[in-house]
Amino acid sequence: MNDNQHSTELGDAQNRDVDRFDDPGLPEHRHRRADSDPAADKRAERQVVILFLISIIGTVASIVAYFVFRPDGTTDGVRISTLSLGLGMAFALLGIGLAAVHWAKTLMNDTEVTEERHEQRTPDAEREIAVQKLSDGAADSGIARRGVLKGAALSALAIFPLTIAVPLVSSVGGDWNVSKFRHTRWDKGTRLAIDPTGRLIKAADVTIGSVFHVIPDATEEERESHAWITEKAKAVVLVVRLDPRDLKEAEDRKDWSHDGIVAYSKICTHVGCPVALYEQQTHHLLCPCHQSTFDIADGAKVVFGPAKRPLPQLPISVDDEGYLVAKSDFHEPVGPSYWERLK
Known part of the structure; x- marks a missing residue:
């Protein structure tokens, strides 16, 4: 028996062994406390809101720091100005990031889902199903019925660009002496x-x-x-x-x-x-x-x-x-x- 025949038979044997194993399926789903305890659910929502509020405070602090800690012509002045702006922007971004992660882990549906692979181009009917699933996901996030959380999220996302826009706008008309x-x-x-x-x-x-x-x-x-x-x-x-x-x-x-x-x-x-x-x-x-x-x-x-x-x-x-x-x-x-x- 040559090497090629031996490799072919070995591959066939391995494929037969694979066929003997049953699909183990998904492990048993472990429900979170917030799934069954309304108080825990409400507490998680408050935590997400607080994180978004931290982001909002960071944005406001960054804008205030831009105007209060202006460079005074010294190295220390530049250092303090840069540090205060950086800390404000860090809390603004960190609050949004942590809020998004905590929201997904505690409030959104975490049930495992599996789907079989298909060709890249799916039929129109399945595309409609996919769109419906996206809509269902948005509904499942609870954003429509969580008014305070929605307001905090939108506020944090809406005002964060001010940390970049305010310094840019205020610099218009500055020193352009090339x-x-x-x-x-x-x-x-x-x-x-x-x-x-x-x-x-x-x-x-x-x-x-x-x-x-x-x-x-x-x-x-x-x-x-x-x-x-x-x-x-x-x-x-x-x-x-x-x-x-x-x-x-x-x-x-x-x-x-x-x-x-x-x-x-x-x-x-x-x-x-x-x-x-x-x-x-x-x-x-x-x-x-x-x-x-x-x-x-x-x-x-x-x-x-x-x-x-x-x-x-x-x-x-x-x-x-x-x-x-x-x-x-x-x-x-x-x-x-x-x-x-x-x-």
């Missing part, structure tokens, strides 16, 4: 500092193949301010040192680097993700969000991905003490394109 994207904190003579410690960098610290995440030098007081957070987001830079022989520099940018050290914006020109994955052998810089790839050795030009323009280069040199300094701000806007910049 010229801010054209300038950063970098200026002539600004020293390069390691992010986030703020330690200054000397050219001698940067060896071939090494990478530094860099921000403009600033005082400790400046780094604690809310304004600094905004400015830092635009000014983050990646510093890399290559063998000068590997650099392909345009004639008008030959003095933008120092002995193979180049500095480019970390903000991807696609949608603004942080570009920070450097491949030493190819000199390629990868954006982890959408895989845009830039060639650091060739002006950070795009070699792959959806980005449409190179990363802006920061002109650098060294000062009398050997520290790396900026020669100017970026010569073009950083980050992705916007309506005043199509490329």
Whole structure:
């Protein structure tokens, strides 16, 4: 007997064994206390209502927090504002979620139902039956005869979008000065500092193949301010040192680097993700969000991905003490394109 015959006979034997087992059916249904005790049923309904009320309170608290805890220009102010908004929205969503689960587990019918599988396209008559079952399910949920619960559920669901809509609407007419994207904190003579410690960098610290995440030098007081957070987001830079022989520099940018050290914006020109994955052998810089790839050795030009323009280069040199300094701000806007910049 060959292997194929043996496998076939073994499969037939297994199928015969399966045919010998009777369908065990569903286990005995265990009734919940709320199914037979009106007091327990009423108590479960009150619990669901309370959960929806928690959601409503969370929504109201989120809106109040938005207006009361406005950022005051400090890091602590931003932290408190974000925390209060987040807690309000968390209770708003948590209340709705827990109420829906508790409603389904305690008040809705939990009788097990089985149906045989059919072809995907069922006859029209069975479709009508399915629609009727949906109607029966809605009736079984008891929402029609539980007025308080229905009111709490609808109220929680109706006002929750306000946690998102109020901040959005209140921001209309805000600061739309896009010229801010054209300038950063970098200026002539600004020293390069390691992010986030703020330690200054000397050219001698940067060896071939090494990478530094860099921000403009600033005082400790400046780094604690809310304004600094905004400015830092635009000014983050990646510093890399290559063998000068590997650099392909345009004639008008030959003095933008120092002995193979180049500095480019970390903000991807696609949608603004942080570009920070450097491949030493190819000199390629990868954006982890959408895989845009830039060639650091060739002006950070795009070699792959959806980005449409190179990363802006920061002109650098060294000062009398050997520290790396900026020669100017970026010569073009950083980050992705916007309506005043199509490329």
